[in-house]
Amino acid sequence: MILVTGGAGFIGANFILDWLGNPSAEGIVNLDKLTYAGNLATLDSLKNDSRHIFVHGDIGDKELIAKLLKEHQPRAIINFAAESHVDRSIHGPAEFMQTNIVGTFNLLECACKYWNSLEGDIKETFRFHHVSTDEVYGSLSASDPAFTEANSYEPNSPYSASKAASDHLVRAWFHTYHFPVVTTNCSNNYGPYHFPEKLIPLVILNALSSKPLPIYGDGQQIRDWLYVGDHCSAIREVLAKGKLGETYNIGGWNEKTNLDVVKTICRILDELKPRADGKSYKEQITFVKDRPGHDRRYAIDAGKVERELGWRPAETFDTGIRKTVQWYLDNPVWIEGVVSGSYRDWLQKQYN
Structure with a gap:
């Protein structure tokens, strides 16, 4: 058994579906707070799978965490649980501090105490895998080399x-308490089941709804795009073979400007779901005021994880984005369930 936190969110749910797609895989205890971005409908296919145990709760709840660890005796914890949207952190940073900092602290304390109670092989093989982001490294200029694990931390948003x-x-828990941890810092993920406040799903859904496709500033912000299925496979490799105390950068080797991403989506939609008037979806592109402190470029050098663990992404951006657009075209029921009144209020507030 493994414990996954944040398993009803975008990356966490994709990981669980991928993991349990193997009939011989061990079970998962899935702890999720079910905030606006947590969606159990993503995991509908596991309703009758006894290997998936869902628990509604918060990583900040120490009593609950201790109870789950004692009851299920997991051999690993994968911590996906986080508030993750930059724009929301600008409008309301308090929740980000509570979940991402205090919540992680509480989880570490409980997990470390549990680990110290173990003996023998189960203690030796236990792992705590912390899932993080490339945004901790700050911003790059156009000529800077991509982020490596040796880059200094220079975060620019709450x-x-x-x-x-x-x-x-x-x-600190590794160096002070010898707690067996690994950390992965990933680039921008995209793919199925993505909550539609992030760029790619937002553009797909707005295009199909004949709404503006909002692009911050001049649209020349550069991100490295990682297909979520590739991210899941990387996490499996790091969990199984990663060196304790190490950090591994996980990227897709796909640097694209935001404007190029949007135009690519429009081109695929023009092919797969043409507009009734025969015009391109690019006609809907609208430039909006840039967000405060918007980092200009992120880029991941994923060479370490390839050299040491043999992992490399299977998808190019062209193959991954086509799969993603097709998934949204094929799953209107999931989309309708996600696009709630509160989400529409958020879009109005953010993009005016």
């Missing part, structure tokens, strides 16, 4: 600052 703090806590 979100990235809170994740940087959580990374430091995980590192």
Whole structure:
């Protein structure tokens, strides 16, 4: 058994579906607070799978964490639980501090106490895998080399600052208490089941709804895009073979400007779901005021995880984005369940 936190969110749910897609895989205890971005409908296919045990709760609840650890005796914990949207962190940073910093601290304390109670092989093989972001490294200029694991932390938003703090806590628990941890810092994920406040799902859904496709500033912000299925496979490799105390950067080797991403989506939709008037979806592109402190470029050098663990992404951006657009076209029921009144209020507030 393994314990997954944040397993009803975008990356966590994709990981659980991927993990339990193997008939011989061990079971998962899935702890999720079910905030706006947590969606159990993503895991509908596991309703009758006894290997998936869902628990509604918060990583900040020490009593609950201790109870789950004692009851299920997991051999690993994978911590996906986090508030993760930069724009929301600008409008309301308090929740990010509580979940990403205090929540991670509480989880570490409980997990370390549980680990110390173990003996023999189960103690020797136990792992705490902390999932983080490339945003902790700050921003790059156009000519800077991509982020490596040796880059200094220079977070520029409340979100990235809170994740940087959580990374430091995980590192401290390893060096101070010899707690067996590994950390992964990933680039921008995309793929199925993505909550539609992030760029790619937002653009797909707005395009299909004949709404503006909002792009911050000049649209020349650069991100490295990682297909979520590739991220899941990387986590499996790091969990199984990663060196204790180490950090591994997980990226897709796909640097794209936001404007290029949006135009690519429009081109695929023009092919797969043409507009009734025959025009391109690019006609709906609208430039909006840039967000405060918007980092110009992120780029991940994922060479370490390839050299040491043999992992490399299977998808290019072209193959991954086509799969993603097709998934949204094929799953209107899931989309309808996600696009609630509160989400529409958020879009109005953010993009005016």
